[in-house]
Amino acid sequence: MQGIWFSELQTPGLALSVKLKKTLHHEKTPYQDLAVVETESYGRMLLLDNIIQTTVGDEFFYHEMIAHVPLNTHPNPRTALVIGGGDGGVIREIIKHPSIEKATLVEIDARVVANAREYLPEISCGLDDARVEIRFEDGIEHVRQMENTYDVIIVDSTDPIGPAVGLFSAEFYRNVYRALKPDGLFVAQTESPLFNGRLIRRIQRDLAEIFPIARLYLATVPTYPGGLWSFSLGSKEYDPLEVDWKKAPQLVTRFYTPAIHQGAFALPPFVQEILDKR
Ligand code: AAT
Missing domain, CATH: 2.30.140.10 (Spermidine synthase, tetramerisation domain)
Structure with a gap:
């Protein structure tokens, strides 16, 4: 080469x-x-x-799917929290929703945001929106301190190594539950179904014990390992498979559509087996 x-x-x-x-x-x-x-x-x-x-070439697959699935599942999301996501891609998608009054970004590393602003303007462009608040702190600590605060929480974290390990723990999910409003919901990126099956199974079991509704959905992300990526959703009230599409906002997107939202929850047998295995 x-x-x-x-x-x-x-x-x-x-x-x-x-x-x-x-x-x-x-x-x-x-x-x-x-x-x-x-x-x-x-x-x-x-x-x-x-x-x-x-x-820049493939970010929209991931950012649209991690943001619009939970935001369209909630009938009227007004407050959203992003943990990680210092590039700003999830924030850019969140502020497309007209109901959003406040979007909080909690990123541990201020240098990620500074470099995204300088080198990745297509991705970071939403960070200056008046509805956005940026806090440089540990997302694990942030949710520990919050109660009944957010309609939607999105965990756009690095892989479970270093400072992100605690973002994949049952204790963290319990704190997320408490930080959500009584009808809130949350989504986290949960790695590759091909290579991280055991992690996904453990997370889904933890979520099923904490949230009345726990689901897994999939999307293609060309630059992530295996090219197929998983997202885990925990919800107190709203089911992502029962969205009233007549009331959902019209969004300008390049990957996400209502049909793709519905279809993302259709699991191939090899993924269903991961969840069913004892
Ligand atoms: N939008 C896709 C980009 C990411 S970056 C994930 C971000 O999470 C990083 O900027 C990292 O600094 C931040 N982060 C890690 N741990 C914490 C924490 N405890 N609190 C707050 N922010 C944190 C996701 C990439 C996924 C890669 C898949 N292979």
Whole structure:
């Protein structure tokens, strides 16, 4: 292969390689190694500890699916919290919803937001909206302190390593439950069904014990391991499969549609087996 390539070692036996045009920025933040590179096929790409977080070319698959599924499930979401997500992609999607009065971003690493503002304007463009509040703190601590505050909570976190480990724990989900309003709901990115089956099964079981409604849905994310990604949803009242589409807002999107929302909950047998296994 000619030229300079970046390879993410996605599993011990699998790498995803992208050809680079140039490295735009590289630094060690207090939390992680951060790089922004320009790729040939996906445009600009954000790396944290050599793991692909997002690319301009495929970010909309992920950001639209993690945001609009919960926001359209709630009939009138006014307050939303994003944990992680310092690139701003989820915030950009949240503020498309006319009912939103306040969107809070809780990101542990201020350098992610600063670099997204400088190098990823297509993704971070919503961060200056008047409804958005940005707090640089640990999302685990934030939900511990909140009660009856949010309609929707979205956990857009790094993989369960380092500061994100606690974002995948049952204790965290119980605190999320408390931080939600009485009819609130939450979604978290929960990794690859091909490579993280046991993690997904454990999370779904934890959620089923805490929330009356617990569901798994899937979407394609080309740059994440395996290309198929999972999202886990816990809801106090509203079922994501019973959205009244006549009342849902008209959204300008590139991936998400009501039919894709419904279809995302249809699980292939190999994923259903992950959930059913004892
Ligand atoms: N929008 C897709 C990008 C991400 S980045 C996830 C963010 O979570 C990072 O900026 C990281 O700094 C932040 N983060 C990690 N732990 C915490 C925490 N405890 N509190 C608040 N923020 C945190 C998701 C990429 C998914 C990659 C899948 N392979």
